[in-house]
Amino acid sequence: MLSNGSPAPAVVAAADVARWPHPWAGDSAVSLGRWSNAIEQAEAAAATLLAKKGELSPYLPVPSFWSEQYGVRFRSVGIPALGDEAEVVESDSIARRLAVVYYRRGNMVGVLTANRTSRIAGYQRRPAAELAAGIG
Numbered sequence: 001m002l003s004n005g006s007p008a009p010a011v012v013a014a015a016d017v018a019r020w021p022h023p024w025a026g027d028s029a030v031s032l033g034r035w036s037n038a039i040e041q042a043e044a045a046a047a048t049l050l051a052k053k054g055e056l057s058p059y060l061p062v063p064s065f066w067s068e069q070y071g072v073r074f075r076s077v078g079i080p081a082l083g084d085e086a087e088v089v090e091s092d093s094i095a096r097r098l099a100v101v102y103y104r105r106g107n108m109v110g111v112l113t114a115n116r117t118s119r120i121a122g123y124q125r126r127p128a129a130e131l132a133a134g135i136g
Contacts, residue, residue, distance in 0.1 A: 012048050014041035020059060032063050064124065072096055075120040078110030090116065 013020075015038055019029035044059040064077040080086075083102030090099040098114040101123075111123040 012045045014038065014045040022060060030063070032061065032065075034065055036064075037061060062124070072114050073117060074112065074114050075117060076110065076112045077120060077123050078102070078108070080110030080112050082109045090119065 017031055017033060018041060019031040022030040040061055041059065048056060048059075062077060063079055064075070066073065066075045068074070080100075080102040083104050085103045085106075087101045087103065088098070089101055090097060092098075096115050098112075099116050099119045100112045101108055102110040102112070108123075111120060113120045
């Protein structure tokens with residue numbers, strides 16, 4: 001990125017702190033600081049460097065993360081913060097389980113789960129285009 005925040009032309013970068021424009025983020029650059037993103041970026045960077053002119057495709061990963069806090073494993077996919085509506089699809093305070101789906105203009109834009117690893121897997125398989133429909 002240049003000092004004005006625009007992408008640097010002809011620069012290929014890959015790392016967990018690299019920032020790049022992503023249509024879901026509007027005018028902001030995105031940095032997804034997780035190890036799996038660094039691996040995906042390395043693959044995309046190699047493909048970019050080896051591509052013939054006109055064969056380039058944008059790097060548009062579906063953001064995701066996980067964290068464990070006080071014995072609760074949180075997982076997220078998409079960008080829940082962009083939602084204008086949230087639907088709690090599962091809530092069990094005794095088992096400390098939760099699944100929330102976030103929508104923007106009726107389209108799913110993100111999911112957050114707590115102790116429901118099996119639930120998030122189904123959302124991760126949804127195509128990026130479906131998530132992007134509510135953001136674009």
